Amino acid sequence: MSLLLVWLMFRSMILGLLAGAAWWLIWGRKSQLQSVPVASLTAVGVGVALLADVVVRLMVGGTSAFQLPRPDDLARLLVDARFALPLLLGIVAVIILAFPLPIHASRGSASLARRTPLSFGQGWWFIGAIIIVGAVLTVTVAAGLASEPDEQGFWRLLVVDTGVGGGATTIYGWYYSRPALALVAVLAAVSVGALWLIARPGVGVDQVNDVQLRRLRTRNILAVASGxxxxxxxxxxxxxxxxxxMRGGTATGNGGWVVFGxxxxxxxxxLSLGGVAVTxxxxxxxxxxxxxAIPARRGARALLA
Structure with a gap:
């Protein structure tokens, strides 16, 4: 497999890995999960999601480079599911990150302040997630309204009519977006539920560490959902x-040629640059x-090993 093909298949993931690691080295090492069970489940949830993403990308576009067998039916299924897959993996990861649940404090030591899913997060974390959802909805609706049904009745076709001819190509229409919108709603509900489970139990005796852990877990859940x-x-x-x-052309009656897009x-x-950057x-x-999830004392050493 050539390096160029690896870059084309995984460039967004490679850029994201470099950016995330750089941020962590500069600012993130002070924010580490001190609870071993929480850190372990965080590593499992996010690690499984990233690994599954890599496997699917290889199955869709990389098996020919490795000359590995690939069932055609499975390939078509994965291609159709490529828009929903990040949302499915995000839902699974958020569910895993919701555990273990915080230990209920004794009545004598628990804080009596009312806690909500917003209690342990900064406002801009939630605003950022809402803006991302709004962008997804805007692009989805615009593409869906531009789509038309194909021969199978699936709304995934964009038809271009020039008056003297035209053409058609596939588009992210309702065929793809309706299941994805349902998963966006599920991801939002699961995220709110996970935040509620983390915030609900009373704060324990060691309030500083308890609050710090819940704040980091809240940030992580919002980051996974936003990611x-x-x-x-x-x-x-x-x-x-x-x-x-998509480009095309058609002949006119006077011997001319009309190019359309x-x-x-x-x-x-x-759109191309934005797709890479956003991903x-x-x-x-x-x-x-x-x-x-890397323990603070040996985080840098583990990353550089």
Whole structure:
């Protein structure tokens, strides 16, 4: 497998890994999970999600490079599920990160302050997640409204009509986006539920460490959910860049030739670059969460080993 092919397949993941590791080396080593069970489950949840993503990418686009057998039906299924997969993996990771639950403090030592899913997070963490959801919804609805049904009745076709001819290509239409929107709702609900489970029990006697741990777990859950949404959004933008690249031509009655493209063909470079950047940012968030599971005392040594 050539380095160029590896770069083309995993460039967003590689950029995200480098960005996440750089952030952790500069700012993140002070924010480490001190609870071994929490750190272990965090590593499992995020690690499994990233590993599954790599495996699927290899199965979809890399098996030919390795000359490995690949069932065609499975390949088609994975291609159709490529937009939903980051959301599914994000849901699984958030569920794992919700455990273990904080230990209930005794009544004599517990704080009586009312706690909500917002109690242990900074406002901009939640605002950032909401903005990402809004961006996903905006792009999804715009692409869905532009789609038309194909011969099978699936809303995944963009038709370009010039009056004297035209063409068609695939687009991220309702066929792909309706299941993804349902998963976005599930991811949001699971994230709120996980935040509630972490915030609900009373704060223990060691309030400083207890609050610090819950704040970091809250940040991690929001980062994993946001990372999954960003990888999903990046996949949409990359797909739309491919749609925008469609070009065609048709002959006119007077012997001329008309060249046509999609209505948003001028956005192809921006969509392509945006897809890579947004996806890389999503992976960076996941990598940062994964690195919080490295014990603080030997974190740098473990990373550089």
């Amino acid at each position: 999954a949404l960003l990888v999903h959004l990046g996949g949409i933008l990359t797909s739309l860049a491919g749609t925008a690249s 999609t209505p948003f063909s001028a956005l192809e470079p921006a 890389a940012l999503g992976y960076a968030l996941l990598v940062v969460v994964l690195l919080t």
